[in-house]
Structure formats: structure tokens, C-alpha cells
Amino acid sequence: MGEIIVTAQRREQSIQKVGIAITALSGDELSKLGVATASDIARQVPALEFDSGSGGGLNAFVTIRGVSQVDYSEHQEAPNAVYLDEVYVPTPSMVAFPVYDLARAEALRGPQGTLFGRNSTGGLLQFVTKDPTKDWDGYFNTEYSSFSTGRVEGAVGGPIADGVSFRLAGFGQIGNGWFKNNNPSGKDSFESNSFGIRGKLAFDIGSDWKAIVTGSLNKSPRHREGVYKSYPVYVDANGVTQFVPANVDIYGTGAGNDPFGYRDPSSDGTEGSFNDVGFLKKQTYYGTLKLQGSVGGATLTSISNYTKSDIDYLEDSDGTPNNIFNFGSGGYTRQFSQELRLSGDAGPLNWTVGGYFLDLKGSYYTDFILIGIFDAINTYQQRTRSYAAFGQIEYEILPSVKVTVGGRYTHDRKVFNSQVALGPQDPNYTGTSADQYWNFNAQSAAAWGSSNRQSRGDWTGKFQLSYEPDNNLLLYAGVSRGIRAGGFNATADGTLGLQPDGVTVDYSAVPFGNETVVAYEGGAKLRVFDGKANIRASAFYYDYTGYQAFNYNGLISTVSNNDAYYAGGELEIFANPIEGLNISLGAAYLDAKVKDIVTPGGVVDVRPVKAPKWSLNGLVTKTFDIGIYQLGLQYDFDYQSESKANLIVSPVTTLPSSWMHNARISFGREDQGWELYGFVRNFTDVNRKAFAYDNSWTGLALGSFAPPRTYGVGFRKDF
Known part of the structure; x- marks a missing residue:
């Protein structure tokens, strides 16, 4: 089936040889x-979910x-850390980046804190874009699909001088919204409106040094986003939020209605009746310098990056035609990072050492706008400076037996400031000034104490044994320790820790502590049937101390430290039984509990958020030769069993099990590098509920869904 090359250990290796x-x-x-x-890669990666809590391009949450x-x-x-061309991507909105002109994408399951660091207690994704080459090449791709969506993508590259080459890639996409608005005169939401450009220059410096300079801009001009499917709900006698039955008048506003007299008549998760006030605009640009060369028989790699990101967002948070409440957010992030790595090998020994610096500020x-009643604006800043030193060795202690030992020490310093302004819609507004403030910032250092600062150092490490008797079998087992730095809560309304007098604030409620995991894992990678099939299996147990658990309760969304455990495993099978037929199948199982969560029923252990017990995926492709042409058929699917969107169990935050199916057909000439294709995504038009919020304090629950059935055609030309 051919070798698959990955850089999971910061050097190029066959995936078969990496434990x-x-x-x-x-x-x-x-x-x-x-x-x-x-986020689209999640369809074909076991135990990976990658979606947005808003149903659009605002942000992305990675679950591994x-x-x-x-x-x-x-x-x-x-x-779960995300890297783009070896550069850390820090914020939820930046993680929701477009991908184009990729060389490959890699999903690494399990803690990766030794060689990568930066909060990878669950796992890591890395995306690698194509570098310039010394030969001219490129491609052009155009698509047209449902909701009048058009997309153009392409790249070109090659030599421009002796020892100098370039690559220029870009994309653009525009289209109508897929979330249908049934409100008269209303407009649909979740439009497509984005473009990006990336340029790379590669320089040969002497005989054994190379530099790659990258500059990129991804931009989404202002367009309609930000709405949810709305459901009437109520809190029962046991304190559990329930859906309002269609034949029951809970609020005296009519059978099945919410407190404002409305119930969406449609059961489709991708349509509703709402005020189209929502919008999103964001942009991210970055520059990276990568230097690599030989130093005394070893390889030195330097990666310097500067990234800037800006975002503004507003949503109709009630998802109804009534003006109940809206939510806006935004701001800017600036990041500078520098990594130095020195690596080499000597006989049975392979080694890597390095240092890392991150300066992240935003x-x-x-x-939060409760229409006509309450308006709270929380303005907050955070500055993070992180220093790390790391090293890892891989040594063949016996024929076919290797030991891997690695460690990393990281010191993080964070400073957080927050200020809340209560606007004229505040019911306690006295009219004596433009606004009233609770000062959470440095001007009130006495009140803060040490609650707005964290300065901590900790270590991560790895010990693993692997056995590889031949190129067809790898067995590995080991233990690793991962950490995730503590942080600060910034609630939607900014009132976390507010005392009953309405003025005094308990600042100690704002910070939360470090997360530590000790992970035990073993696995096997096997080639069978003369290389026509690969089998990869893994099993794990995670023991968490101070697990950072996120919980959403109305206005108050917080992260707390709780102990937890995770146990499970994955199985992947890749087969090429006959020429032109490729099959891949994946399955994952998970058992997990977060301990001592406060619920209406008491303090209990609960299953984590976005943690289905079972997940499956598969891909089948078949190519037929028709004379000088090729016909291609492709089918892929994924399945997720039931999970939930909140630690406190409730029917309104349950995410039902679902299957998703996609298909593609193509026709072209491989020798001429062109292809015509058609596709249909989610062809069974399933309503996959991706996330949910319990806003029972307003009598509503909110849901976000995956896009509906989408058809499209396209043309690609490689040259």
C-alpha cells in the first residue's frame, strides 16, 4: 500500500515505525x-470530533x-493542541482555519507534551502545507454546490533563481446560508464568505542549509452567522431541564410554547424562525521563518513565527422571532513563538533536544444583551509567557527492541485582567452615570490579591518500549505524563464571584489550576497479506488529576478542576485487496468519568462532554480504467453514539447517535491531470446535533447542527 511518512516525532518516519x-x-x-x-478531517479519524459550538466558522473544538x-x-x-506548519494555533477561532494546498494532516492520539508541549494532554493535530519544489507544478480546482456556493482553489510553484523556489496558493469561497430562516423578510444564516492566500519562498543557503519563509492571510469578511435551533423547555420538580411537550401549556402562553408564546413549528435542525442580527468577521495572518541545516553532524531547526488574529461576532442567542437576548464576542490575539531543535543519530541512538518560547497576548x-433589561460587557485581557526545554532519545537496547525516554520542563506565567460594564438596560441602573463598573483590573490590586496571576512550572515525560522484529510488525507500550496550564474564567456576563450585595466580588473564583494526566498506552501495527492490508490497534488508560472540566449553566460558564479517568481503544484497518480498490475502517471505544460534579441530584461522577461510547468511520474507493480514462467511485461514512453537551445530564443537552454518509464520483484522465467530479455530502440528510445549550432561565434550549444534504460538481486540473 506504500509508505506513509509522518513527522509525529519531529522527524520524517514511516508511520509503521512510530509507537x-x-x-x-x-x-x-x-x-x-x-x-x-x-474540522472536516474528523470524518475519517477514529476518536476525533472537531466541530463548532455555534454551527458555523466562529470557532472549533477538538475532541480526541x-x-x-x-x-x-x-x-x-x-x-488538544493544533499545529499548522509546526506552529501552535492557540485560540478556538483560529483553530477554525480553512485548509488548502495541504501535503498531509496527522492526528496523534494521546499526550504529546514531550516534543510538542502546549496543552496536548488529550492529543494533537498537525496540518502540513506543501513546500516549494525545484520543479514546476500546481493545480486549479473549482466547485459549485448547494446554496449557490462557489469555491475556487489553486497553487503554483517552482524555481525562480538558482537555489530559490516559491509556492503561491490561495482559495476563495462564497455562498448563501444553509440555515433556513422561515421568518418573513428574514435572511438565511451561515453564509460562505472567506478567502485566503499563502506564499512560500525556499532558499538554499550553502550546501546543507535551507530557509523557508511563509506569509499567509485568511479572511472572512462580515457575513451572516450566529443562530441556533430553539426549543421551549422547563425545569421539572427534580431540577432537571425538560422539553416542553407540544400538548402542554407550561407558561400560560399556549400549548407547547415558550414563555414568550412561541414554538418553532419545524422539527428540522437546520431551519427556524429568527431575527437575522447575527454576523461574523475575522482575519488571521502570520509569518514564519524556518531555518534548517547541519551543525557538527547534527541537524539544527529554528522556527520563528508571528501571528495576529482579529474577530467580531454577534448572534441571536434565543433563535426565535422574539427579541429576547443576543450575545456578542470578539477581540484580538497576538502571538510570537520561537523553537530551536537539535537532533541527530549515532548507530543505535536517535536523539532530539530543544527549547521553546511563546509570548501570547490578547x-x-x-x-450579553437581555433585550430591554440587562446589558453586560466584559472586557478582559490575558498575557501568557511560556518557556520550555525538552529532550528525547530513542535507543536500540537489544536487536529489534527500542526504548524511548523523553522529558520536558515548561514554565508558564499568566496575567489576567477583567472589567465589567453594566449598561443602561441593567435593572439596578441608577441613572447617575453612563455606566456602572465592577473593576476586576490592576487598578484594584488589593481586591485581586494574587487571583489574576499564575506562575507555575511543571514537567512532562515519556517512557516507552517497542518491539519490531521485522518491517511488518511493531508492538509498543509505555507511560507518559502530560500537563495543561491553569487559567482564568471569563463568564458571558462577567459576574463570576459576584456576592449577594451586588457589588463585592470574590476574585478567588476566577482562576482554575493545572491539569495533569498519567497515561498508560499500548498498541500494535501489523502489515499482512504481502502488504495489501495494515492493521493498527491501540488501548489506553488516563488518570487525571485536576482535570479542567467545562460546565455551562445559563449565564455562568466555568472551568473547574476535578479528577477523572479515561479508558478505551481504537482499531484501524486499511486494505487494498485488488487493484483499484481501497478500503479503510476505523472504530473507537471509550469509557470515561469526571468525578464529583455538582448536579441537581447531588455530587456524582458523570461522563465527559462530547465523549461518545462508540464511534465508527469508513472509506471505500474504487477506480475503473475505461480506455484512456478513469472512473472513480467513493463512499465514506462516520457514526457517533449518543453523547452530551454538558456535564449536568439533561434531555435538552443530549446529542443523539447519528450516521453521516457522503459519496463522490469522478471521471478524468490521469496522464493529462484533469478530473470532473460530482459529490453529495450527508446524502441521507440526517439532522446531526453537534452541540446544545441549556438556557432554561429563559425557558429555551439551543441546538447547533451539521449542515444538511449538499450536492456539488467540480473540476480539477493538475499541471
Whole structure:
């Protein structure tokens, strides 16, 4: 089936020889799967979910083996790190980046804190874009699909001088919204409106040094987004939120209605009746310098990056035609990072050492508007400086037996400031000033104490044994320790810790502590039937201390520290039984509990958010030669068993099990590099509920869904 090369250990290796549970997808596979955003890869990676809490391009939450934090706050770093061209991507909105001209994508399951660091207690995704080459090449791809959506993508590259080459890639996409608005004169939401451009220059410096300079801009001009499917709900006598039955008048506003007299007549999760006030606009640009060369027989790699991201967002948070409440958020993030790695090998020994520096700062806001009653604007800033030193060795202690030992020490320093303004819609507004303030910032240092600062160092490490008697079998087992730095809560209305007098604030409620995991894992990678099939299996047990659990309760969304455990495993099978036929199948199982969660029924252990017990995926492709032409058929699917969107169990935050099916047909000439194709995504038009919020304090629950059935045609030309 050919070698799959990955960089999971910061050097190029065959996936067969790396003792990590990895799923890798090539650029060609990603293109044929219709992958247009980073989140699209989840369809073919076991134990991976990658979706948005808003149903659009606002942000992206990565869940690996059920480990997640679906906190939409821009300053919160997730437990599953995402890297783009070896550069850390820090915020939820930046993780929702478009992908184009990719060489490959890799999903690494399990803690990756030794060589990568930065909050990868659950796992890591890395996306690798294509570098310039010394030969001219490129491609052009155009698509037209449902909702009048058009997309154009392409790249070109080659030599421009002796020792100098370039690559220029870009895309653009525009289309109508797929979330239908049944409100008269209303407009549909979740439009497509984005474009990006990336340029790379590669320089040969002497005989054994190379530099790659990258500059990129991804932009989404202002367009309609930000709405949810709305459901009337009530809280029963046991404190559990329930859907309002269609034949019961809970609020005296009519059978099945919410407190404002409305019930959406449609059961379709991708349509409703709402005020089309929502919008999104964001842009991210970055520049990276990568230097690599030989130093005394070893390889030195330097990666310097500067990234800037800006975002503004507003949503109709009630999802109804009534003006009940809206939510806005936004701000900017600036990041500078520098990594130095030195690696080499000597006989049975392979080694890597390095250092890492990150300076991350942002200024953000949330605006919670309860129409006519309450307006709270929380303006907050966070500055993070992180220093790390790391090393890893891989040594062949016996023929076919290797030991891997690695460690990393990281010191994080975070400073957080927050200020809440209560606007004229506040019922306690006295009219004596433009606004009233609770000052959470440095001007009130006495009140803050040490609650707005964290300065901590901790270590991660790895010990693993692997056995490889031949090129067809790899067995591995080991233990690793991962960490995730603590942080600060910034609630939607900014009132966390507010005391009954309405003025005094308990600032100690704002910070939360570090997360630590000790992970035990073993696995096997096997080639059978003369290389026509590969089998990869893994099993794990995670023991968490201070697990950072996210919980959403009306206005108050918080991260707390709780102990937890995760156990499960994955199985992947890849087969090429006959010429032109490729099959891949994946399955994942998970058992997990977060301990001592306060619920209406008492303090109990609960299953984590976005952690289905079972998940399945599959892909089948068949190519037929018809004279000088090729006909291609492709089918892929994925399945998720029931999960939930909140730690407190409730029917309104349950995410039902669902199947998703996609298909593609193509016709072209491989020798001439062109292809015509058609596709249908979600061809059974399933209503997959991706996330949900319990806003029972308003008598409503909200749901976000995957897009409905989508048809399209396209043309690609490689040259």
C-alpha cells in the first residue's frame, strides 16, 4: 500500500515505525474527501470530533478520545493542541482555519507534551502545507454546490533563481446560508464568505542549509452567522431541564410554547424562525521563518513565527422571532513563538533536544444583551509567557527492541485582567452615570490579591518500549505524563464571584489550576497479506488529576478542576485487496468519568462532554480504467453514539447517535491531470446535533447542527 511518512516525532518516519496511535491523510485524500476546513478531517479519524459550538466558522473544538473543553472564550487554550506548519494555533477561532494546498494532516492520539508541549494532554493535530519544489507544478480546482456556493482553489510553484523556489496558493469561497430562516423578510444564516492566500519562498543557503519563509492571510469578511435551533423547555420538580411537550401549556402562553408564546413549528435542525442580527468577521495572518541545516553532524531547526488574529461576532442567542437576548464576542490575539531543535543519530541512538518560547497576548470582550433589561460587557485581557526545554532519545537496547525516554520542563506565567460594564438596560441602573463598573483590573490590586496571576512550572515525560522484529510488525507500550496550564474564567456576563450585595466580588473564583494526566498506552501495527492490508490497534488508560472540566449553566460558564479517568481503544484497518480498490475502517471505544460534579441530584461522577461510547468511520474507493480514462467511485461514512453537551445530564443537552454518509464520483484522465467530479455530502440528510445549550432561565434550549444534504460538481486540473 506504500509508505506513509509522518513527522509525529519531529522527524520524517514511516508511520509503521512510530509507537504512537496516528491517523494520517495525504493531500490527495483530503481533496477527494472534500476537506475545506480543519474540522472536516474528523470524518475519517477514529476518536476525533472537531466541530463548532455555534454551527458555523466562529470557532472549533477538538475532541480526541473524549478529551475536550468546549469553552468558546477566546483566551482559553484547549487540551488538544493544533499545529499548522509546526506552529501552535492557540485560540478556538483560529483553530477554525480553512485548509488548502495541504501535503498531509496527522492526528496523534494521546499526550504529546514531550516534543510538542502546549496543552496536548488529550492529543494533537498537525496540518502540513506543501513546500516549494525545484520543479514546476500546481493545480486549479473549482466547485459549485448547494446554496449557490462557489469555491475556487489553486497553487503554483517552482524555481525562480538558482537555489530559490516559491509556492503561491490561495482559495476563495462564497455562498448563501444553509440555515433556513422561515421568518418573513428574514435572511438565511451561515453564509460562505472567506478567502485566503499563502506564499512560500525556499532558499538554499550553502550546501546543507535551507530557509523557508511563509506569509499567509485568511479572511472572512462580515457575513451572516450566529443562530441556533430553539426549543421551549422547563425545569421539572427534580431540577432537571425538560422539553416542553407540544400538548402542554407550561407558561400560560399556549400549548407547547415558550414563555414568550412561541414554538418553532419545524422539527428540522437546520431551519427556524429568527431575527437575522447575527454576523461574523475575522482575519488571521502570520509569518514564519524556518531555518534548517547541519551543525557538527547534527541537524539544527529554528522556527520563528508571528501571528495576529482579529474577530467580531454577534448572534441571536434565543433563535426565535422574539427579541429576547443576543450575545456578542470578539477581540484580538497576538502571538510570537520561537523553537530551536537539535537532533541527530549515532548507530543505535536517535536523539532530539530543544527549547521553546511563546509570548501570547490578547484583548477580548463579551457582550450579553437581555433585550430591554440587562446589558453586560466584559472586557478582559490575558498575557501568557511560556518557556520550555525538552529532550528525547530513542535507543536500540537489544536487536529489534527500542526504548524511548523523553522529558520536558515548561514554565508558564499568566496575567489576567477583567472589567465589567453594566449598561443602561441593567435593572439596578441608577441613572447617575453612563455606566456602572465592577473593576476586576490592576487598578484594584488589593481586591485581586494574587487571583489574576499564575506562575507555575511543571514537567512532562515519556517512557516507552517497542518491539519490531521485522518491517511488518511493531508492538509498543509505555507511560507518559502530560500537563495543561491553569487559567482564568471569563463568564458571558462577567459576574463570576459576584456576592449577594451586588457589588463585592470574590476574585478567588476566577482562576482554575493545572491539569495533569498519567497515561498508560499500548498498541500494535501489523502489515499482512504481502502488504495489501495494515492493521493498527491501540488501548489506553488516563488518570487525571485536576482535570479542567467545562460546565455551562445559563449565564455562568466555568472551568473547574476535578479528577477523572479515561479508558478505551481504537482499531484501524486499511486494505487494498485488488487493484483499484481501497478500503479503510476505523472504530473507537471509550469509557470515561469526571468525578464529583455538582448536579441537581447531588455530587456524582458523570461522563465527559462530547465523549461518545462508540464511534465508527469508513472509506471505500474504487477506480475503473475505461480506455484512456478513469472512473472513480467513493463512499465514506462516520457514526457517533449518543453523547452530551454538558456535564449536568439533561434531555435538552443530549446529542443523539447519528450516521453521516457522503459519496463522490469522478471521471478524468490521469496522464493529462484533469478530473470532473460530482459529490453529495450527508446524502441521507440526517439532522446531526453537534452541540446544545441549556438556557432554561429563559425557558429555551439551543441546538447547533451539521449542515444538511449538499450536492456539488467540480473540476480539477493538475499541471
